[in-house]
Amino acid sequence: MSYGSNDGGHGTGVAQVEGDPFADPGLPHHTPRRTDIDARAANRAERQVAALFGLSTILTIAFIVCFVAIDKEESMYVVGLGTVNTLNFALGVTLGGSLLCIGFAAIHWARKLMNAEEIVDYRHPMKSSPEDTAEVLEKFRAGVEDSAIPRRKLIWTSMLGAMALFPIAPVIALRDLGPLPHKxxxxxxxxxxxxxxxxxxxxxxxxxxxxxxxxxxxxxxxxxxxxxxxxxxxxxxxxxxxxxxxxxxxxxxxxxxxxxxxxxxxxxxxxxxxxxxxxxxxxxxxxxxxxxxxxxxxxxxxxxxxxxxxxxxxxxxxxxxxxxxxxxxxxxxxxxxxxxxx
Ligand code: FES
Known part of the structure; x- marks a missing residue:
């Protein structure tokens, strides 16, 4: 069995496998969009995105104008809503429309013009090199030697006893919470x-x-x-x-x-x-x-x-x-x- 390599960690990720029925099929083949191959379509999409951003700008300006110009007490009739406060209605429509246009523009931009090709980015191996591992082990051994544990058996044994018994103290202290409630x-x-x-x-x-x-x-x-x-x-x-x-x-x-x-x-x-x-x-x-x-x-x-x-x-x-x-x-x-x- 052999797997084809990707191009230095940034490739299509399509694995080439011989005789392995469970092999990773890799990413599907990339099909270019119309805007990838037709410059006129791409320019048209660009203009549509720009128009949406432009409309958002106009609605934001309209929001400011409404805020300044419309009387707070004024009311109006809106089909389906009945009588509403004119200022609130105008502010809601202009601000909501402005945000909606920014959202639509961003989505249209991403779908039509941004790079749509999926890629696989492989991680580098996390394991240390054999040289680094040997160096760490050498330093650890030297530390153990410095601590005199191998030569001072009495310290080693007594330390183990102290560490083993120490957790009993807080358990006994729990009794200070009061008598057990039993039934x-x-x-x-x-x-x-x-x-x-x-x-x-x-x-x-x-x-x-x-x-x-x-x-x-x-x-x-x-x-x-x-x-x-x-x-x-x-x-x-x-x-x-x-x-x-x-x-x-x-x-x-x-x-x-x-x-x-x-x-x-x-x-x-x-x-x-x-x-x-x-x-x-x-x-x-x-x-x-x-x-x-x-x-x-x-x-x-x-x-x-x-x-x-x-x-x-x-x-x-x-x-x-x-x-x-x-x-x-x-x-x-x-x-x-x-x-x-x-
Ligand atoms: S104590 Fe939590 S709902 Fe009563």
Whole structure:
């Protein structure tokens, strides 16, 4: 097999191959354009390009004239657009036309007059010459000799030990980030039957259904949080919807007379939620705009959250106060290792 050379790195790149069915076919044969072989056609193309550039110049001058001459308050009727501001319309047409002419001229110039022949430009070999390689190796050997490593085995061995053990230090320092969470990320204080009463997030009074007007939203938490570091995870939002707007009976049964409870922690990256739009029942996260439909099990309707907003089933106790029926049925908040889903 033999390959023909190109002309010093700047040739047609067409490889000449004998008996190789997978050989590079090279570039297609170059067919000259009319403007390559006919001087009159080339001159005509030149005049067309010049005309486009000239038209662009005229439109730019017209733009300046319009800017100076047309009254800002003047309006006119344009078919298809209706009544428009005359100055804006004139400036748009002249500036747009001017740019369009420059674009058309450049394209026409490139297609008709610039060299259209494809060429292959081969790279020079990147490998160093044998002399350079030998010189570098010689310098490296001399450096190793100078460092006394071959003669001082004790330094070599002790250095290896020090380098091998050093990475352990930062790994141990990671423990300073705090105790491992183990199963704590999976549940919240609502799992504990002693913390099922729903109290107001600010004044800690117990909440009753009568505290809610239609469309209202209240931030809440479990009773007796004192001494627990659970506030971030257990915080909830309660909203009151018209029961007829709740999308499923299953969801309606998890609430109480239109009052539904959801985690306050965004499942995307953990920002606290609170931007509620009562007409659409949408809860918006201010961090990255994940939007959840509270009338439809907290379904994600927009944004980067990969999971719906967790719902907390609620009811009322014998005294008529709102309480959680149990804990959340899934981990609240953002993803974490071992969670098992996105
Ligand atoms: S934290 Fe809520 S959308 Fe990112």
């Amino acid at each position: 704590k990320l999976r549940g919240t204080l609502w799992d504990d039957p002693n913390h099922r009463q729903i109290v107001h997030a600010n004044d800690e009074r117990r909440l009753k259904p009568s505290d809610f007007a239609l469309g209202s939203m209240i931030s809440a938490k479990p009773n007796d949080l004192e001494g627990h570091d659970e506030l971030a995870k257990a915080s909830i939002l309660l909203v009151k919807l018209n029961p007829s707007e709740i999308r499923s009976k299953e969801l309606a049964d998890r609430g109480y007379r239109g009052i539904l409870a959801y985690s306050k922690i965004c499942p995307h990256a953990g920002c606290p939620l609170g931007l509620y739009e009562k007409n659409t029942h949408h809860m918006l996260c201010p961090c990255h705009q994940s939007t959840f439909d509270l009338a439809d099990f907290g379904r994600v309707v927009f944004g980067p959250s990969a999971r719906n907003l967790p719902n907390l089933a609620i009811t009322v106790d014998d005294e008529g106060y709102l309480v959680a029926k149990g804990g959340f049925e899934e981990p609240v908040g953002p993803s974490f290792w071992e969670r098992g889903d996105a």
